[in-house]
Amino acid sequence: MTPITIYDIAKEANVSVSTVSRVLNDTAPVRASTREKIMSIIAKHQFQPNAQARSLIKKETGTIAIILPDITNPFFPEVFWGAENEARGLGYTFFLCNTAGDYNRESEYLSMLREKRVDGIIFLGGRINMQTCPDDMAQELIDVGKRTPVVLVNGNIAKGGFHRVYTDEGAGAALAAEHLLELGHKDIAFVGGLKELSTTMVKVRAVQKKLREHGLEIPKDRLLLGSFSIDDGKREMAKLLESDNPPTAVICVNDNTAIGAMKTTIEHGLSIPRDISIVGFDDTPLASAVIPELTTVSQNTYQLGKLAVDKLHELINQRQVKKQTVLQPELIIRQSTGPAPR
Amino acid sequence: MTPITIYDIAKEANVSVSTVSRVLNDTAPVRASTREKIMSIIAKHQFQPNAQARSLIKKETGTIAIILPDITNPFFPEVFWGAENEARGLGYTFFLCNTAGDYNRESEYLSMLREKRVDGIIFLGGRINMQTCPDDMAQELIDVGKRTPVVLVNGNIAKGGFHRVYTDEGAGAALAAEHLLELGHKDIAFVGGLKELSTTMVKVRAVQKKLREHGLEIPKDRLLLGSFSIDDGKREMAKLLESDNPPTAVICVNDNTAIGAMKTTIEHGLSIPRDISIVGFDDTPLASAVIPELTTVSQNTYQLGKLAVDKLHELINQRQVKKQTVLQPELIIRQSTGPAPR
DNA sequence: GTGAAAGCGCTAACAG
């Protein structure tokens, strides 16, 4: 119960604190017998050195943080898992900061993390995904970046000069569009995603571009942005199906919305992919769990987290690192896409 | 870049460090003009006090940890979300420790967290879910508990005297069994879950008990334990369907396995619930996303996390708290269950 | 209202 310190150990072993410190950190030779005596006393009291005190001197805390918008969206746990697994091996402990898409919360966390002197920060979603990030929010992150290593995942701050690892989401969306085009689809819709976020618009633009190459486009009434949830997928898809002008294929901003869209489609008595083809994004575990299995763009989510930590680690240790690491997505063709009807 | 301290601020403001400390913590009256001068200097340098140094004195870090087995299983992010949301309001930052079901990793984390002097620990899964937890593992956690407040969620250590919040999983399983019984099912199977874990066996026993009350039972060949993944659900269900003796209803250890089981069932050309009824556990977001929608037992997952933090907070502040908080589960009847065939 | 000084628990020279 009583907080026991290195001094208590030293006294009981009849040595100085520095000797105890030496055995604790193996930082200088200590006579074997002394070492053993000290170790046994440490074990007896279950003594564990106070990391706070050590950090104060060493100017490192062995702690990194990940800021992300929604741990409840299966994409993020997967990233986290890749990051944490790697970080643990490197000796870090992870702060997880869930911002729920609230920019104030991001700011609060940024501030807390500075006070706690984390060794580095991995940032996903939120402001680094905004189409146009307000200057003050951008500046805030840039200021943090001056004092603490930061790695952005799947996002960016214009002119921020940040280190980043990201998936080429545009390329992924183009892959999806191409696949649909090859299947003969001409009436293609896009569903889901906040229109303020670049992760949405990058995909939309890439699809538009690909379609235009074929003399096609997504008309306004087939561009149904919303959010990233299953429910939103249901909602937008319902609008689409009840419109004058339903598509034969839809590209969804992520797997969640795709699954919602599938559900609504089937509930409307349509068959996937016979009547409508649907493609998702992220290849979360759900994609292969639903019926029909979802054709989707794989982001290699685990790697995203792992590589972010690797980069952060190099940064923390002041080593040279490439500013950017780009991951190429891959189209996973499953059962939810097929030839255009008729 | 240069680490700026309270001393730098004091010097620039021509005051002593104690005065700066006072305005930082609002811990004693400071003349308005002095305060303003100090504040402006703080703002100018974007100074943020070093939490490590403060913790050293105050003996609290404003940090709590959650240890859990698999952030990738949708149940846990939900718990985390409830916990984090509550904790943030109370001024804590969260360490997330993913153990991947590895008991060594639990031990490592337990040790790190002690060194980092977290204010409290929330523990899920792993050893607190073992049918019989080896003495050394139990003792390790008990020792941690002597120095750091610990709350166990949905698990226990026999004779550990821990504070706990948990769902009455047995009652939930009984609800599921009862529902199937009322629908006229007599051939009921149980799918998924590690047999070493109490979270599995509590459910199995509750179902057995309920069935016996009706002169029924789950025979050995309809008790297919495995793990908690979608894939395991598929695997076990396949065995069941290909056996001599397929059931008319199956209770799954969680939603993941239920979804896997549904998939396999449908792929075998059977109809749910006409040929087979399936019930899950946890009511994760998936449950209402699949077709047919899954009948499942809701655990009120968010509350589990929230209440754990509340209890931990009380403990940290040395207040009286009930040792146990039990949440009653609820059966959510959707589309995957129906009358027994014939 | 404000300052001086003594630590919090540990590491890191610097002497022996």
Add this chain to the structure above:
DNA sequence: CTGTTAGCGCTTTCAC
């Protein structure tokens, strides 16, 4: 090999 002695950056008496 081992002990002494400064701090790390902050809070907190205790005086004034």
